[in-house]
Amino acid sequence: MSRPLSPVIVGAGPAGIRAAEALVAAGLRPVLIDEAARGGGQIYRQPPDGGFSRPKTALYGTEAAKADAVHRALDRIRDRVDYRPRTLVWNCESGALDLLRDGVTDTVPYGPLILATGATDRVLPFPGWTLPGVFTLGGSQVALKFQGCAIGRRVAFLGTGPLLYLVACQYLKAGVEVAGVFDTTPQSAQARALPGMLRDPVTLAKGLALVGWLRLHGVPVHHGIRPIAVEGEGRVRALRVRHRADEIAVDCDAVAFGLGLRSETQLADLAGCAFRFDPMDRAWLPVRDAAGRTSVPGLCIAGDGGGIAGADAAELAGERAALAALEDAGLPVDAARAAWLDRRLARVAAFRRALNAAFPFPQDWAATIPDDLMLCRCEGVSAGILRGVGQRGEAREINRAKALTRVGMGRCQGRVCGAAAVELLAGALGVGPGEVGRLRAQPPIKPLPIAATPVQEATP
């Protein structure tokens, strides 16, 4: 009988590390593949090796203990996992992952597979969004945590979601001038969501403390705004927003922007997972059971890559997916622990619903995007071109629209423009965003150098 394949985990953030830890505890040696050089994912991203000296309390604030625990978990199991940092997974088909590391391609067959691919910022275009100095909220946080840099001297924070306030506070604490926080959510929506958020009073208190701290330091916090434009020639000079009948203009040299997060589902798609439209995330997501099992036998998804739930939930979901993988392989699992994880995850899901009500997606935004505004950053395709194929009845489905307009076909493969493209096409057709389908993933999901060498040729 052939030896069973090692379980493979993609992503070494909170979900992937906790999954690996649980598999190691069961006596297995998982393969842990991560695009970053050091573990932690985006939320607990560590500075590069050597020379960086800020303590974790400075990097992660109130979440320092959690970040440290996740980092230490990986350190503890490091010699018991086949850990492959700085490795891109660019395809996932027919029971094998295609990898790229340092210009060398490789394949890893998988039996049990846990995808912990995380999330990136969800964005919609607005005039000026391609100017140098406009970065995503996540990117603005990476600049600070990973490089000790701010995206500007005087930064405006635009969008919605917990990250909006968190990153603004992190910038303020780092000594950067915060020109203002411009939240698309009306204050009334946040007040209505308060009772639901009392399910997790600690997280709620932390969130309220962030807002209070910003106000205490004289940072203007505006609710219910919509962006008019980022102004500037070649770089950011000012942000203009609409607030009810008024216009607010603020001088700044950078804008951090995001509208919550979007799940990174491309590998799940290539692996053949069934998807369903999730009205809360306003996106097509892989179908999962409570433990993270997908429609593909042996394939589990843990963390934000399967639906946005945050870092705490990702840790729980990573461990839960590992227990599911063990159970499905006929190995013994601690049923009480699994049940405890299920209960905790159900609680997080309830809180997550309240959080979504506090930071809803601005559904009216897409309709106000001017036709001549660049939607596709990769290839410079305007919003009007995408709307046009819908209005003229040439495309009723997003992949057809992609074929006709190239939106979603550039280097980002729809990771940046996808959410906006769906909103624009649905708007042009007068239907909901769940009714125009989802962008299909294509390998390679990220650009590969044409000179990439297969591993057999690279190793003598």
Add this chain to the structure above:
Amino acid sequence: MALLQRVAEQGRPVVRFTLDGRPVEALEGDTILTAMLTNGDHLRRSEFADSPRAGFCLMGACQDCWVRTEEGDRLRACGTFIAEGMRLVSASEWTAADGEGQP
């Protein structure tokens, strides 16, 4: 003028490289993105819109930060570390290839 501002971790060893032929300095552990944007205000010009770009997501998703070396290699600036002696180009890739520099 620099786009990114250093606010911490400034005690690292200096790394020297050239940006559009000009000798400049970065710090060890800087990504190419950090190295270029602490010495200038863009990474490249979009080949479709001829507008300057400086990256967007900083986590390898958007692919908006590919830059060229003088040798013609393409590097993703947010995920590649700066190294001593790198010769990087932020001018338009078409004009830079002709040795003309930025228009």
